[in-house]
Amino acid sequence: MECFRIDESGYTGFDLLNADQRFQGASAVAINDDDAERLIKQHFPKLQSPELKYRALSRRDANHPRLLGLIHDLLSDFKCVTYVCDKRYMLTLMFVDYAVEPYYYERGFDCYADGQNYATASMLHMAGPALLGKPQFRRLMACFQRAMKEKTNTVLNELVAAARATNWRQIPEVIGPLAQYAAPECLQAIATPELNTDVAFIVLQSLITRMEAMADGPYRVEHDQSKNLATYHELLQRFIGNNDTVQFRATEITTLSFPLKLTEVEQVDSKKSPAVQLADVLIGAAIEAGNSLAGLRSGGLDPEQLVALYGDEQFIHMLPSVDFEEQRRFRQGTQTGKMIDYFATNLMGPMR
Structure with missing residues (x-):
């Protein structure tokens, strides 16, 4: 085999x-x-x-x-x-997935259509520090990562506060769900048990997709x-x-x-x-x-x-x-x- x-x-x-x-x-x-x-x-x-x-x-x-x-x-x-992935970009992509997308999903808008989540995350990753303030953007991402891991009300509130401390009105479509509304659907998604920012699953899924295409029949790893x-x-x-x-x-x-x-x-x-x-x-x-x-x-x-x-x-x-x-x-x-x-x-x- x-x-x-x-x-x-x-x-x-x-x-x-x-x-x-x-x-x-x-x-x-x-x-x-x-x-x-x-x-x-x-x-x-x-x-x-x-x-x-x-x-x-x-x-x-x-x-x-x-x-x-x-x-x-x-x-x-x-x-x-x-x-290969840039882990900081992956963190902004997860931010879009959990701190932005649920807000728009509840309002009938598909953030995943035609890769819009990837485009949004790319914009946030590359322009976020300049638009939101470099230290503020850094803190926002750190608070998001911590919230995805710990799930407590305290860290979720810290995440909302970090969003509000940015110049979020520069890109309200992205940061507004947290900063303006503290959108409960987003906070609920972030607090989902077992979800965190470990990207091993994403790495492996991409690798498997190609191995499946390359393998002529049953294979092992x-x-x-x-x-x-x-x-x-x-x-x-x-x-x-x-x-x-x-x-x-x-x-x-x-x-x-x-x-x-x-x-x-x-x-x-x-x-x-x-x-x-x-x-x-x-x-x-x-x-x-x-x-x-x-x-x-x-x-x-x-x-x-x-x-x-x-x-x-x-x-x-x-x-x-x-x-x-x-x-x-x-x-x-x-x-x-x-x-x-x-x-x-x-x-x-x-x-x-």
């Missing part, structure tokens, strides 16, 4: 404002351990470490051509997908035994366990259908799995490139050389965009609202 090996990077749970981890993502590659070991020996014949780790290798300039060559061979010869991947492991089991027959159109080019072709997920020791190590290389390089392009860190692979290696369907990103017309076209006719409701009801319960 075909097997995708996956690895993640940048996971900080509900804390999307973590200063040291701006980006989060995961990679999947359909490669067996024999082929993975062959590629590692081909590109790093003198490797002394028992485990290939991207972060350690990328620190030395002499390794950069070898890493680029390895990634090129993976992307050229094997089924691969990498997903293996990943490392790390603490962070324990969350991904349980979410994968939930996806596998959902036997409903249902399909959602996620974007212009992607759909997600249940039941999945994915049948099994297994945790393995990455030291004994060259294939999982190569998934680490893919996601490590992508996260490093994101930090370099954002001006947050220097060094590592040339991000432009890395990005040029990817095919269109091998890289998925969730980043803010001011090309609102392109976003509308890409998400026209999608079923985002229905998909969110379905996931909330069927897949997003409490973790063990």
Whole structure:
């Protein structure tokens, strides 16, 4: 049976404002351990470490051509997908989903139609600090994140106060539901049990959507035994366990259908799995490139050389965009609202 090996990077749970981890993502590659070991020996014949780790290798300039060559061979010869998101943008997207959309839904307006939620979140992420006041916007996002986690009346009131402390009249359509009305439907959505700002589910759903498209038939997943991947492991089991027959159109080019072709997920020791190590290389390089392009860190692979290696369907990103017309076209006719409701009801319960 075909097997995708996956690895993640940048996971900080509900804390999307973590200063040291701006980006989060995961990679999947359909490669067996024999082929993975062959590629590692081909590109790093003198490797002394028992485990290939991207972060350690990328620190030395002499390794950069070898890493680029390895990634090129993976992307050229094997089924691969990498997903990366800007966690601060994801927080503004969740703000639109829970602190804005319920107000308009009650009044018969669909904020999800043709990706309007993504466009609104992009505008808020990029222009919010200037329009609302930089420290005020920061506090608003921090209060929202805390409210999504703690759910108490105290933190909900603090969130409303933070909204009112901004220059909210600059964009009343977005901040007004909280600042002007303290909209009970929005506060109720934020206070929904089990919902928080952890985006592992979103990362995994995007990865699964591509694996489902790439797999020729039933397939399985293996990943490392790390603490962070324990969350991904349980979410994968939930996806596998959902036997409903249902399909959602996620974007212009992607759909997600249940039941999945994915049948099994297994945790393995990455030291004994060259294939999982190569998934680490893919996601490590992508996260490093994101930090370099954002001006947050220097060094590592040339991000432009890395990005040029990817095919269109091998890289998925969730980043803010001011090309609102392109976003509308890409998400026209999608079923985002229905998909969110379905996931909330069927897949997003409490973790063990």
